[in-house]
Amino acid sequence: MKTIQSTKNELIKEIKKLHKKKERERTQRFLIEGFHLIEEAWKNECEITQVFFTNRGLNEWGEFFKHFPEEQKTLVSDEVMHTLSELPTPQGICAVVKMKEQKMTEWSGGWLLLDNVQDPGNVGTMIRSADAFGLSGVILGKGTADIYSGKVLRAMQGSNFHLPIVQMELQESIDLLKKHKVTVYGTELNERAISLSEVQKTKNYAIILGNEGTGVSSEILEKTDANIFIEMKGNAESLNVAIAASILMYSFSV
């Protein structure tokens, strides 16, 4: 196993560039931190191209990687790990993972569609909930936070390895979903929409959530089979978008 002590090392500078979306897209690789996410990637047959350990990380998790090719493992100083990590206290292990092509192979079940949802924590939490409630996949429309950014990866807690997450024009995906007899629901914050408790839940459904400030765009709301709102009895003007998405997905799952 090689050892790197300096943050100026060429390989380290290369890997650090994966903090940027452009470089992730160019190389089709992303960086994950912490043993839990790496284990999830491994369990779900993702290709791990590099693993970096600190001394502490190697002691704790080295055994797990014993059959992993030596040339793909690197022991680094704490300082180097701080450069690679986006966390204030890095766990002592991180890895480079190859992106998998994400395809929709079947259309039944539940789908979550995101229209310009910008907060990485919201996007990640919604995907984690979609996984928890057994949805078939997630479709990301334009403007939605990049799922390979550190913040989204941390909020997903590995759920990205469990279900397909596809980038697609939402208008196009709605047409496809409808063609495959999936009922498509938008979400609206007004009482023109149907209340969640009154909606006849279908087995094949898609739910569209929108931007934190402006909601689902009107062109998309016009294309849906129906639009839903969640009944609120209190004084808050709205729900956090990840909360709204998760209440909807839970309600369709039970």
Add this chain to the structure above:
Amino acid sequence: MKTIQSTKNELIKEIKKLHKKKERERTQRFLIEGFHLIEEAWKNECEITQVFFTNRGLNEWGEFFKHFPEEQKTLVSDEVMHTLSELPTPQGICAVVKMKEQKMTEWSGGWLLLDNVQDPGNVGTMIRSADAFGLSGVILGKGTADIYSGKVLRAMQGSNFHLPIVQMELQESIDLLKKHKVTVYGTELNERAISLSEVQKTKNYAIILGNEGTGVSSEILEKTDANIFIEMKGNAESLNVAIAASILMYSFSV
């Protein structure tokens, strides 16, 4: 109206200290940013002791504060606003608000109890949802993030001005709630607990959510009337705590 140009000004240095919990507790004051939160504080009869504007902020919102005492308004430079703000792009207005004593005056309805929930975003989002679903109040046990920190205030979106949020030993609050015929539910991530869809929802209820990593502590789970889990069909090991709390509160509210 006075003008402050320098970040070294004594008043500015004093106000900036409100970013720290210790100073907030000592002075019983906290700092809010953005017109929306200040308007919510004002509508809900909170005492606003100071307002700081940039030129832009004064142009946009000065009219709203025209009857506000001149000596409590300050025009500041953009640089000073950056010092006071915790945001990368400050809105141009912030204010100091006096804490109100938070008391429980009645016991009916729904209660959310937080046991050592540490992430500020989670705590704030849960309080926003508690407000949205018309709960009577929120009780914060030991270890829970301070609701007067900037991150919690931003996630609450003003909901802290709508319902009482009380700091109290959870053991004590559970005894009090039970005495007032409120059914107390813990949350557990195992099937010893009752599934949410099978729970008989009561009008007077309390739901306890716990730490992001370890859940509700066992001493507290032993004191509840029943413990609930949320059915999950997919592969995620757990839900985000704010998501779980909100699904529970929604289910009890409809």
